[in-house]
Amino acid sequence: MGAIGGNESVQWDKMNGAEVVNGGGSGAGSLDRIQVLVRVRPLSDKEIARGEPAEWECINDTTIMFRSTFPDRPTAPTAYTFDRVFHSECSTKEVYQEGVKEVALSVVGGINSSVFAYGQTSSGKTYTMTGVTECTVADIYDYINKHEERAFVLKFSAIEIYNEVVRDLLSAENTPLRLWDDAEKGTYVENLTEVILRDWNHLKGLISVCEAQRRTGETFLNEKSSRSHQILKLTVESSAREFLGKDKSTTLVASVNFVDLAGSERASQAMSAGTRLKEGCHINKSLLSLGTVIRKLSMGSNAHVPYRDSKLTRILQPSLGGNARTAIICTLSPATSHIEQSRNTLFFGSCAKDVVTNAQVNVVMSDKTLVKHLQKEVARLESELRQPVSNSSLEAQVKEKDNQIRKMEKEIKELKSQRDLAQSRLQDLLQVVGDRDPKHQVSGKRSIRSPPSVGMPPSASRDDSSQISHDDSDHYKEVRCIEPNETGGNERLSLSAGESTSPQASNRNSSMRGNDSTASVNSRRLGEPPITLEQHLENIRRPFITKDLGSSTRNPSSCRVIGRSRSCRSLTGSTLLDEMEMEDCTPVNRSLVIFPGRPEEYQRRGSALNYDAGSETLSRAGSEISTSKGASKTGDAEFTGIGEFVAELKEMAQVHYQKQLEWEWKEHRIRPNHGWFAITFAMAIGIREETAGDH
Ligand SMILES: Nc1ncnc2c1ncn2[C@@H]1O[C@H](COP(=O)(O)OP(=O)(O)OP(=O)(O)O)[C@@H](O)[C@H]1O
Numbered sequence: 001m002g003a004i005g006g007n008e009s010v011q012w013d014k015m016n017g018a019e020v021v022n023g024g025g026s027g028a029g030s031l032d033r034i035q036v037l038v039r040v041r042p043l044s045d046k047e048i049a050r051g052e053p054a055e056w057e058c059i060n061d062t063t064i065m066f067r068s069t070f071p072d073r074p075t076a077p078t079a080y081t082f083d084r085v086f087h088s089e090c091s092t093k094e095v096y097q098e099g100v101k102e103v104a105l106s107v108v109g110g111i112n113s114s115v116f117a118y119g120q121t122s123s124g125k126t127y128t129m130t131g132v133t134e135c136t137v138a139d140i141y142d143y144i145n146k147h148e149e150r151a152f153v154l155k156f157s158a159i160e161i162y163n164e165v166v167r168d169l170l171s172a173e174n175t176p177l178r179l180w181d182d183a184e185k186g187t188y189v190e191n192l193t194e195v196i197l198r199d200w201n202h203l204k205g206l207i208s209v210c211e212a213q214r215r216t217g218e219t220f221l222n223e224k225s226s227r228s229h230q231i232l233k234l235t236v237e238s239s240a241r242e243f244l245g246k247d248k249s250t251t252l253v254a255s256v257n258f259v260d261l262a263g264s265e266r267a268s269q270a271m272s273a274g275t276r277l278k279e280g281c282h283i284n285k286s287l288l289s290l291g292t293v294i295r296k297l298s299m300g301s302n303a304h305v306p307y308r309d310s311k312l313t314r315i316l317q318p319s320l321g322g323n324a325r326t327a328i329i330c331t332l333s334p335a336t337s338h339i340e341q342s343r344n345t346l347f348f349g350s351c352a353k354d355v356v357t358n359a360q361v362n363v364v365m366s367d368k369t370l371v372k373h374l375q376k377e378v379a380r381l382e383s384e385l386r387q388p389v390s391n392s393s394l395e396a397q398v399k400e401k402d403n404q405i406r407k408m409e410k411e412i413k414e415l416k417s418q419r420d421l422a423q424s425r426l427q428d429l430l431q432v433v434g435d436r437d438p439k440h441q442v443s444g445k446r447s448i449r450s451p452p453s454v455g456m457p458p459s460a461s462r463d464d465s466s467q468i469s470h471d472d473s474d475h476y477k478e479v480r481c482i483e484p485n486e487t488g489g490n491e492r493l494s495l496s497a498g499e500s501t502s503p504q505a506s507n508r509n510s511s512m513r514g515n516d517s518t519a520s521v522n523s524r525r526l527g528e529p530p531i532t533l534e535q536h537l538e539n540i541r542r543p544f545i546t547k548d549l550g551s552s553t554r555n556p557s558s559c560r561v562i563g564r565s566r567s568c569r570s571l572t573g574s575t576l577l578d579e580m581e582m583e584d585c586t587p588v589n590r591s592l593v594i595f596p597g598r599p600e601e602y603q604r605r606g607s608a609l610n611y612d613a614g615s616e617t618l619s620r621a622g623s624e625i626s627t628s629k630g631a632s633k634t635g636d637a638e639f640t641g642i643g644e645f646v647a648e649l650k651e652m653a654q655v656h657y658q659k660q661l662e663w664e665w666k667e668h669r670i671r672p673n674h675g676w677f678a679i680t681f682a683m684a685i686g687i688r689e690e691t692a693g694d695h
Contacts, residue, residue, distance in 0.1 A: 034320075034355045035083045035327035037099040038064050038346070040334050041124035042088040047335040054334035056342060058087040061098075064346070068336065080346045082353065088334065092131030095329065103327040104136040107236045108143050108152075110252030110361040114259060114319035118290075118348060119331030120341035121263030122222035128329055129260040133207065133232060136256065140236065141200045151244060154197040155235040158210040159189055161311050162228035163282045168193050169210040169230070179314055186322070187314045194235070207232065217276055221265065227279040229286065229312050232258040237364075251364040257319055261287065261312075264341065286310040291348055297321045298354035325359045328352050 040056055055068035065079040084099040096104075106113045115132055117125035144152045158169035159177065166177040170193040178190045197203050210232060219225040235255040243249035262283040289310035296305045297320060307317045319326050330349040332342045365373060 031356050032325050032359050034352045034357065035099065035103050035325075036349045036353045037095065037327060037329045038080070038082050038085040038332065038349060039090065039095055039124065039128055039329055040064070040086065040088045040332045041127070043335055044122070044333075047333070047337070050335075050337070052335040052337055054088070055336050055339055056332060056334045058085045061085060064332075066339075068339065076343060080350060082330070082349055092128055093135060095128060096132045096135035100132050100136070100327050100329070101139060103325045104132070104256055105139055105143065106325045106359065107234070107254045107256040108140060108238065108252075110238075110254045110363060111359045112254045112256070112318060112324035112362065113359075114257040114316070114324050114326045116259045116261065116319075116326065116328040117331060118261055118287075118328055119263060119345050120333065120338060121219065121225055121265040123263060123331035123333045123338070123341075123345070125263060125329075125331050126226055126260050128331055129258055130207075132329070133258045134204075136258070137200065137203055137234065140234070149241055150238045151241050153237040154203070155194050155237070156197050156203060156206050157192050157194045157233045157235075158206070158213075158231065159192065159233075159315075160210075160214050160228040160230045161286065161315070162215050163279060164286065164311055166311055166315075167213075167228075169213040170195060170206065179311060186318055189315070203234075215279075217279065219265070219276060222263075225265075226260065226262050227276070227283070229262050229283075230258075230260045231315065232260075234258070249365075249369055253362050253364045257316070257324075259316065259319070261290075264344070266341070286312045289313050290316070291351070293320055294348065294355055295351045297356075298351040300354065300356070319357075321355065321357060323360050323362070324357055326355075326357055 038058075040054075040058060043052065043054055053068070055066060056064055057067045058064050059079070062083065062085055063079055063081045064085045066076075086095050086099070100115050103113050104115055115129070115136070117129045117132075119125050140154070144150075144154075156170075160167050160169055166179065166189055167174065168177055168189075168191075177192060179187055180190055181187050195202075195206060197206075210230065214230055215227040216224050217227045233255050235253065237251050237253045239249055239251045262279075264284055264287050265280050289306065290313055292309065293305055293307060293313045296303055305321065307313045307320075313320070318324050328349065330345045332338075332345060334342075
């Protein structure tokens with residue numbers, strides 16, 4: 001349900017303009033006070049017989065005054081004002097026309113309405129409500145007949161609350177009905193019969209059924225006293241015929257309740273007992289709850305309203321303080337014997353006057369409109385359902401990107417660290433290369449990368465080299481970084497850098513050389529002749545000579561030499577030994593490597609020879625060799641001639657061999673291949689020397 005909108009509202013406005021459906025007063029959604037009417041019935045025959053006078057007089061249309069001189073309650077008010085008061089001579093039609101119609105016919109305008117009859121037993125409630133219901137239904141049908149542009153559907157249902165049990169008056173079964181609470185509909189009766197009315201006569205017949213079904217009983221005060229609260233509910237649905245079956249079609253739906261309450265009674269007056277007494281207790285109790293709710297509502301506070309204290313107030317809750325327009329007819333007996341009850345009724349009416357309801361026009365969409373609306377709603381909900389999925393997908397993408405960013409940042413950090421380290425090493429190397437002090441070079445840990453020992457068996461040299469390569473992996477990076485800066489992108493230097501990048505590469509290169517011919521080391525440069533020992537030594541010596549000459553210009557030659565000096569770690573060390581191994585076919589002998597009792601002098605000599613073979617530490621190694629031979633300690637002086645250097649190597653080999661033989665002889669561990677190795681090594685040096693001289 002909702003507010004009227006679109007063309008439907010225009011039609012409805014026109015309709016309202018033709019008829020005073022809303023009573024010309026409050027509109028939809030406005031606050032309305034409960035209309036409180038007072039109707040005084042004539043004295044009954046019994047009351048007249050008892051000689052009771054009429055104690056109440058309606059002095060005008062809104063005020064009723066207590067005229068009696070009977071001193072019941074001196075402090076009680078004598079005059080009561082209501083929306084409308086009807087004296088005993090007024091007909092029910094007047095009551096309806098002047099006090100009820102405005103409220104009751106709101107139902108055709110889509111506004112809920114309720115008409116109550118409240119009063120003591122035998123005060124004329126049923127008498128009044130029967131007439132008011134008939135008048136209302138008559139006017140509703142009259143309205144329908146006058147407005148053929150709209151299609152109406154009337155539905156009717158009826159219940160009674162007897163001893164706090166709800167019963168369907170249109171059902172032959174005497175099954176108690178349960179009440180349910182719904183957020184949209186409010187409190188409703190389960191399985192209540194609702195009949196679609198065909199016409200006015202149909203309704204009359206159903207009302208007759210309800211009268212027959214309702215519990216009544218004879219009391220001292222009323223021969224046909226109603227022992228239950230009766231609620232007749234007439235629902236009116238209307239739609240503009242112009243928009244029927246179209247998307248814009250809407251339906252106004254509202255109900256009017258005709259509530260005929262059971263009358264309050266004093267057991268002493270009604271002289272009830274047994275069942276009647278029990279009925280009276282339930283009646284009074286529920287009426288007391290109704291009075292409490294009205295009083296609470298009339299106070300206008302936000303205090304708790306005990307609607308749930310009785311089924312009567314639960315069912316009537318919308319009519320008392322909700323979406324409805326309400327009229328309460330307070331019925332009085334003017335007789336003296338009912339003065340106290342009449343005062344209570346007037347007090348109840350006085351409270352009800354202050355109760356405010358919030359009536360609204362109730363609009364229900366047609367099935368098509370509802371389907372269309374629901375389809376839109378479903379589409380919207382589906383869109384919302386898809387939205388979280390896309391959001392989650394987006395979140396996953398963002399997470400993945402974040403991971404990538406973190407990974408890249410980590411790589412950048414690592415690369416920066418490597419760059420800083422390389423720059424630091426570069427500075428050190430430049431300092432080492434430029435430093436002419438041999439002692440300083442020897443002591444530089446960064447420049448130490450021992451090539452395979454010349455004095456060791458080839459296999460042992462490879463192992464040693466491999467081990468050193470693993471331990472000094474940073475030095476490979478050092479070489480890789482220095483070469484581009486130093487050589488300016490020399491092609492050969494790149495090859496050297498690649499070879500020395502990793503220990504595995506170094507071993508692989510060494511292995512490849514081992515599988516080549518004896519001149520494999522010399523064929524590293526495509527198209528070049530094999531490099532002789534003399535050339536090796538010359539290449540090793542050249543950078544130092546170049547440096548010593550003070551050549552600040554980095555010509556390709558110097559760059560190439562520097563690059564080779566890095567990669568020549570294998571060329572001049574292990575490669576040379578590999579060549580020797582291949583030439584002599586000397587079996588691998590690891591005894592020198594793993595020999596535990598190796599003399600210290602031997603080790604020192606081996607180390608000296610290593611330096612001698614290494615290009616980077618050539619001057620340093622040479623320095624030791626020269627020292628041992630009493631030669632000059634300067635690099636330039638050490639390499640004044642290739643022949644002299646080769647001679648030194650020969651001598652070193654002999655010294656090495658002699659030392660080794662001496663030591664092994666002492667230890668009784670002479671093995672033939674040791675001698676073969678030394679002899680072969682010496683011969684190899686001699687052959688190289690001869691070759692170099694030929695070349
Ligand atoms: N305005 C009236 N004019 C003429 N007779 C009336 C009027 N009101 C009530 N009566 C008569 O008074 C008697 C009691 O009326 P009614 O049964 O309607 O009272 P009640 O309030 O419904 O009583 P209860 O609560 O016991 O059901 C009936 O015989 C009824 O015809």
